[in-house]
Amino acid sequence: MIPLLLGLALSLVAPAAQAQGDFAPAITVNGRVITGYELEQRIMFLDLLRVPGDHVADAERGLIEDRLRFEAAKREGISVTPDKLTAGMEEFAARANLNLEQFLEAIGQGGIAPETYRDFVHAGLLWRDVVRKRFAGRVIVTDADVARAGSIEQGRGKGPRVLISEIVIPTSAATFVEKRDLATELVESLTSEAAFAAAARQYSAAPSRENGGQIGWIPITNLPPQLRPAVMQMQPGQISPPVALTDAIAFVRLRAVDQGGDIAPANVTIDYAQYLVPGAGTPEAAAEIARLQAEVQTCGELYEYAREHPGPELLRDVKPQPQVPAEIAAVLANMDENEIDASLSRAGMQVVLMLCDRNAFTAPGAAEIPVTAAPHEGSEIPPVNDKLGFAQGPSDEVLRAEINDQRLGAMANAYMAELRAAAIITRP
Numbered sequence: 001m002i003p004l005l006l007g008l009a010l011s012l013v014a015p016a017a018q019a020q021g022d023f024a025p026a027i028t029v030n031g032r033v034i035t036g037y038e039l040e041q042r043i044m045f046l047d048l049l050r051v052p053g054d055h056v057a058d059a060e061r062g063l064i065e066d067r068l069r070f071e072a073a074k075r076e077g078i079s080v081t082p083d084k085l086t087a088g089m090e091e092f093a094a095r096a097n098l099n100l101e102q103f104l105e106a107i108g109q110g111g112i113a114p115e116t117y118r119d120f121v122h123a124g125l126l127w128r129d130v131v132r133k134r135f136a137g138r139v140i141v142t143d144a145d146v147a148r149a150g151s152i153e154q155g156r157g158k159g160p161r162v163l164i165s166e167i168v169i170p171t172s173a174a175t176f177v178e179k180r181d182l183a184t185e186l187v188e189s190l191t192s193e194a195a196f197a198a199a200a201r202q203y204s205a206a207p208s209r210e211n212g213g214q215i216g217w218i219p220i221t222n223l224p225p226q227l228r229p230a231v232m233q234m235q236p237g238q239i240s241p242p243v244a245l246t247d248a249i250a251f252v253r254l255r256a257v258d259q260g261g262d263i264a265p266a267n268v269t270i271d272y273a274q275y276l277v278p279g280a281g282t283p284e285a286a287a288e289i290a291r292l293q294a295e296v297q298t299c300g301e302l303y304e305y306a307r308e309h310p311g312p313e314l315l316r317d318v319k320p321q322p323q324v325p326a327e328i329a330a331v332l333a334n335m336d337e338n339e340i341d342a343s344l345s346r347a348g349m350q351v352v353l354m355l356c357d358r359n360a361f362t363a364p365g366a367a368e369i370p371v372t373a374a375p376h377e378g379s380e381i382p383p384v385n386d387k388l389g390f391a392q393g394p395s396d397e398v399l400r401a402e403i404n405d406q407r408l409g410a411m412a413n414a415y416m417a418e419l420r421a422a423a424i425i426t427r428p
Contacts, residue, residue: 027060028426029067038063041116048110066123068419073126076133080125088121094184094241127412135411141403147337149399150359157263157360160220162231163256165196165213168206168388169249176244183242183249190239196253205248205382206389215391216363217258217267222390225402227252246397248388263360268321271357272332273299275306276313280345288312289342289352298338299356313349316356328353361393 022036042059051058073079080088086100093103104114150156167186171179186203190196197212208215220228227243227250234240234254242251275292279285288309296302299316306314317324324332331341335355344351387395394402 025428027064029064030071030423032067034063034067041113044110045112045116045120048107048112064420064425065416066119068416068423069123069127069130072130072419076130078126078129078133080122085118085122085125088125089118092121131408131412134415135408138411139404139407141400145403146396146399149403150394151337152263152268152358152360156221157219157267159260160232161217161258161260162220162254163217164215164252164254165193165200166206166208166215166250166252166389167200167204167213169203170205170382170385171247171249179249180242183251187239187242187251193253202381205385207384207386208389208391209384215389218363218390219260219361222361222393224398265321267360269318269359269362270321270324270332271318272328273302273354273356274315275302275352275354276315276349277352278312278349280348280350285350289350292352293340296340299354302354359393363391
């Protein structure tokens with residue numbers, strides 16, 4: 001048994017001799033030859049990765065598209081430097097918790113030549129740059145798109161949930177290599193939950209370090225896209241490969257898995273505001289509420305409005321749904337995000353309710369994790385950053401990046417379809 005590749009378990013029987021294959025042309029794409037040997041190698045590579053599907057058909061399609069990717073990159077004047085290619089190969093290998101040398105040795109045991117792997121990564125890097133150059137400027141992601149992507153109505157929070165411990169190590173441009181090596185060393189050396197918890201308290205900057213890195217049940221969609229496939233293939237007790245985030249490197253230890261399903265009320269978090277207007281039922285209060293409704297469209301705008309109109313009190317709460325007061329919960333249940341309701345009154349105040357957010361990706365109890373003060377100067381322990389970690393769910397920036405990548409992916413697929421339709425593809 002060898003380590004995970006792309007988060008998928010590999011098991012190799014006796015090492016196979018490197019396939020000699022057939023070097024005669026098997027397919028020609030716009031005059032560029034794909035040999036029988038290349039097809040055989042790609043099929044073996046897909047077999048080794050245990051990728052679902054018809055590996056013969058997938059190998060043909062993949063190699064044809066790789067030829068088209070190389071052509072597109074040449075037309076765009078895009079190339080990959082040797083250093084960038086090596087970095088890409090190392091990045092792919094790191095998903096298996098292997099360095100490049102170990103990865104090449106592992107696939108070599110399955111008969112895969114290093115050149116097969118190199119060409120596979122090379123085509124992918126070129127295509128990524130082609131897609132960015134052609135389409136990145138065309139993708140527009142609005143605030144409404146981000147809000148919709150994180151909503152319960154879009155199914156965010158449904159499906160498998162995981163119980164994990166996390167370590168999030170802050171980085172900078174100057175410290176990235178050092179912290180990456182530290183994360184790799186920790187992943188290889190931590191063999192128990194107790195050891196993981198001790199490392200979290202020493203190295204992690206996420207608030208969960210106060211709990212030894214432990215956070216409550218969260219949907220798998222809380223995790224970065226590059227980490228999800230590995231976690232879904234892990235067994236309890238295993239540690240994921242490190243992944244690079246914005247200004248941080250993170251990895252998790254899986255403690256348990258729940259296949260999930262519909263979202264339970266206990267897993268729904270409500271973010272809402274109360275704007276308390278004096279003189280409930282009076283014409284003055286009604287006029288104030290009408291003015292607010294005309295000027296305020298979002299919770300952010302409600303804060304601005306409250307600053308400009310001192311007097312009424314503004315309260316904001318983020319609570320699990322069962323902890324929201326019953327009279328407020330009953331009104332919020334029928335409201336959409338950023339909707340306003342002024343039907344409640346309390347102690348002579350007209351209560352203007354605004355639903356800021358309703359989501360199901362926050363870990364239960366996440367809001368109660370303490371954020372301690374920064375450590376003393378010279379301490380190895382980094383200061384806690386309450387914006388790090390997975391307990392609070394994906395940030396707006398992460399959701400925006402996901403939507404951007406999805407839209408770029410759709411454009412890339414459409415472009416590849418155009419290239420294939422225009423290509424001259426022949427077989428002997």
